[in-house]
Amino acid sequence: MNQKHAAFQFVDDHREEMLALWREVVTLESGPHEKAGIDAVGARFRQVLEEAGATCRVVEFAQAGNMLIGELGAKSTLPGVILLGHMDTAIPAGAIAERPFTIRDGKAYGPGVLDMKGGIVAFLYAIKALKAAGYDARAIKVLLAGDEEVLHAHSAAADALVSEAAGHAAAFNCETGFVDNGIVVGRKGIARIMMEVKGVAAHAGNDPENGRNAIIELAHKAIAVQGLTDWDKGISFNVGVIQGGTTSTAVPDHAKIFIDVRYKEPDDLPGVIARVEEVAAKTYIDGTSTKVVLLDGLKPMKTTEGVMKLFELVAAASEENGFGKPYAKYVGGGSDSAYTVIAGVPTVCAMGVKGGRNHSPEEYAVVDTLFERAKLLIASVLKLEA
Structure with a gap:
């Protein structure tokens, strides 16, 4: 069995575990001004990363959610890969009592289920699957901010993202995915x-x-x-x-x-x-x-030549594996992808679970895309070596 098939099988074998982690971290509320909740989510993700063999460190901020950085080393001299996201949500604490994590008719509901805890769970299991399949071509670095929803108003997270990203080959931001299969290549x-x-x-x-x-x-x-x-x-x-x-x-x-x-x-x-x-x-x-x-x-996420080349790679990986033909999407909503692009790293955004109505009480995510997007990340990382 080749690495891709082995990694895909790992995802299929761990579906219930992925769903359980998704439920757990949605239930840990981490609203825009809830530092304690954000840091609790970070501690849980750190545990998952360390169990996968990552070395983790935390960039602490007094008035904002901390940043979690995880690194899985590779002996290769090739530039590494970044998986990117944020642990805070736009939903203030208290919402989970009214809208607990629920799966209904193939959709998951709950505060932050789409933006963007589902995307983080997907990429954590993509990492675990790649490791289980013996992937070691490139180092993998995880960058998880704790205050993206408040625009890093009380932290130096934006500067940290730029410095941590520099020199990497590609970055995949698992922000809110779109049901129309758009992959974001530029943001205002x-x-x-x-x-x-x-x-x-x-x-x-x-x-x-x-x-x-x-x-x-x-x-x-x-x-x-x-x-x-x-x-x-x-x-x-x-x-x-x-x-x-x-x-x-x-x-x-x-x-x-x-x-x-x-x-x-x-x-x-x-x-x-x-x-x-x-x-x-x-x-x-x-x-x-x-x-x-x-x-x-x-800052804006610029649509550079490197961004478009990475999009084409992801689009090819998606079609080859039966996930449909994505299109390049430009949106008005900002994200931390801006900072990895500023660092000179080709970046694609909106690689997380697909859904809609984020930042609202009706926020939902399509459950099957939790597994699909984990596999698309796996396929895309492996395709960097093709």
């Missing part, structure tokens, strides 16, 4: 911006003429920001949160909005910030002032 960047207005407080009944309404000032600017969207350039602005005031009986002296910007090219970001600052500079109500703060973000 994300910038999160705050615009804050200071006004003058006053009694709304006795002294309104001496107030300067920060909410009204900001309302004009929120509409103007939304209007900055340029579909032709692939740049979109979304005013997603507005806060301000204390009571309806007072003229509000403060208000703020939080803006999500999606952009295609790294060089677009300075222009994006400049356009928001232009909006902020215009005053509608005398006596108010406005400031703009770039809070955090993710």
Whole structure:
């Protein structure tokens, strides 16, 4: 039996074990601000990796989920392979009580079941299967971030991803897979911006003429920001949160909005910030002032020649093994694939289990794709040597 068939058989023989781990880690809630939960998930994945023979280390962050790094050595001098993901989810703690891990009609449900705990389970068992089949052509490195959903706002995880990835041959990010069989070769960047207005407080009944309404000032600017969207350039602005005031009986002296910007090219970001600052500079109500703060973000995942070559390899592996013909997909959602590409590593994204409705109570994953995607990863890694 050759290595691929042996590794595929390992996956088939461990289906129930894979499902059990999937259930276990979904039940360990790791919402966007739940450091203890994220680190507990990391500890469980570390145990799986060490059982497979990996050497593991943790990059600790005081205000964010830690990063887990696992390495399975190979004597070969060939550049290694990266398997990439994140352990945090977009679903706050408490959801598991309402929506426990459930399999129904071939679909798995639960917080983070798709984004992206299923994908991590798939690649962990791809690693175990490759090892069981005697694969030793290249070293394998696992990079699992603990704060991707909050854009690494309180950690140096992005820098760590770049430095850890440098020099590798390929990276497979097992982010949310698509039911249409798209494999992601490019992603927009994300910038999160705050615009804050200071006004003058006053009694709304006795002294309104001496107030300067920060909410009204900001309302004009929120509409103007939304209007900055340029579909032709692939740049979109979304005013997603507005806060301000204390009571309806007072003229509000403060208000703020939080803006999500999606952009295609790294060089677009300075222009994006400049356009928001232009909006902020215009005053509608005398006596108010406005400031703009770039809070955090993710870089764009560039579609490089190396990315496309790796996609073609994955697409060929998929067709050869009966998993269908994938197509190259470009999406607006960001991911840590940006940083492996920045490090010069050809990367494909959305290699995880397929499903839909992630970041919502209806999030689901197609169960059989847990095994299919483990096998596609195995086939793709082995095809690097073809």
